[in-house]
Amino acid sequence: MPQAAIRQDDEDEHLPEEKVGQKTISLAGSEEALASVNSPIVADKQEEPYYHYTVDTKDPDPWLIVHRVKIIIFVILAAAAVAGSIFYKDLKLSEQTNAMVAEPQLNDLYYVDFRVIKDNLRPTEKFRMAKVTDITGNVVTINFSSYFYLQEHELNEAIRYAQLRFEKFFQEKRHNYTKAELQALVGSGAIVLARRPVGNMLDGNVVVPDSHFKSSSVFIPGKKENFAGLEYLKFAKDGNKATLALEKFQKSAELGFAQGQVSLAQMYLNGIAVEKNLQKSLEWFKKGALQAYEPAILKYAIVCQQVRSCVVKDFYQELVQTGVNIEFTKQVDVRATTKAFEKALEEAEVKT
Template structure:
């Protein structure tokens, strides 16, 4: 059990220059007593030193002695261990408090998307009747002069309940924040922080605060995005299969001009075979050449055949 108690420590040394009333000179000793306060087993601080001569035979004491025998300095210093620990702890606490305060001030002065402010709602709304209501405010946009924020739909009567809500991942739940967006001037936000209306400014580290998720991670890009066919080319293939060559020619022309290599190869085939358009080997060569440059294997084969048929290459 820890409690404050008063303790004493004695320091004794023999002396031969003093004679007791009992005429005993051999067993005289100088006694120094150090009184100190301890907290449990930890010495906290020393508050008094007394000295006297004491006879070891009869126990008689003589006060107000003049002796060079005294308590070692390190023994006195050790009695202030508890006080030094307390002062050190208070200093560390103060330095941590100043660091946190400056960090929060920098967050307020340089707002970013997904910063969070914990506010006293009654003071924020300047209500005539004050009620203890605390909530989370989320920054969704910021520029050089204004900050766009969303207020939570939930209010709490105690500050620790706000922290608990963050730890339980409530901030990522649907409808936790209001859909309404409020615009605040940046200098006004700084004033609210100085006034204690914003009593804590937070910036997520790795999408989390106090161990709770406050922002959903973005989905990674798929390693394979798949083949995305050109719509105009697909329509052209449909019309061609239905025997509507003129319509197919229009769609393949659109796809080819959009840079789709399949549309270019199909348009070249129509020019080569004269389907839906008058045969034109030069244009067929032109579009086969564009498709081949993009890696269309069949277009390369058709291009070689056109060249073997004495079309200009």
């Protein structure tokens, strides 16, 4: 007998009889469990169900097949509606731009594509904003922004973030164009959009410098009359209001107020409530210019070029003799030199 078996028998001899019996029973139970595992499956035992999954190759939603044509037509109509709305919006903006450029007003804003009217720009330089700062008869004076923008929507962002409230946003250099030339810029694609503020506001933001709202409480003869005339002039379509504006400007000009003299000269220049008279207009512009009022000097030079008997050089000499300091840097009139713009101007002249 092996030693392990002898040692096991020896240990069993020293155990109590109860524990020996329990150990014998446990061994017997383990033998029965092993026999049950090795025994064959009982025939009457019920088998577990077997699930067989299949994939349906048919369309799970036949509604799509039935209404396929309708769905395609609906998608096409929806795409056409979106394209039509975009086209209609662009058409309305184009009509708005043409109307505003044909009849400009002060503080009108133009989105200008400078690559159409100027060569040799940097890759990031394309759009600039222009502002109508003065209108003298048929001549419109605009100032360009000091900054270039690459994309058109950045001009809207400039308005949104109130960049136009800064004094230096627009350059001091003035650019004079006739209405026909501005319309030619629209036709050539240089002016892509025109916008008109209402009450110095656009898109809920102020578009004039903060200095515009500063006022002086100092009494100046003729100032009150000129202000009243400007308010009447807002309703110039009413003949009675235009006449009242003329009377206020006349009184302001006679009191020696330079701005009132310019306002009266504008009435003669445009023929509002009075017969158009360039000579009368030049007389009142000159009186304002002799007071060193810059708008009067600039407007006189513009109108003088339309009158044969007027010589701008003599006017400047007279101002210098009277001690008026003239800043010629603000009077520079820069013209575009590209062939496309020149061709557009020629076509505009032919049409007119």
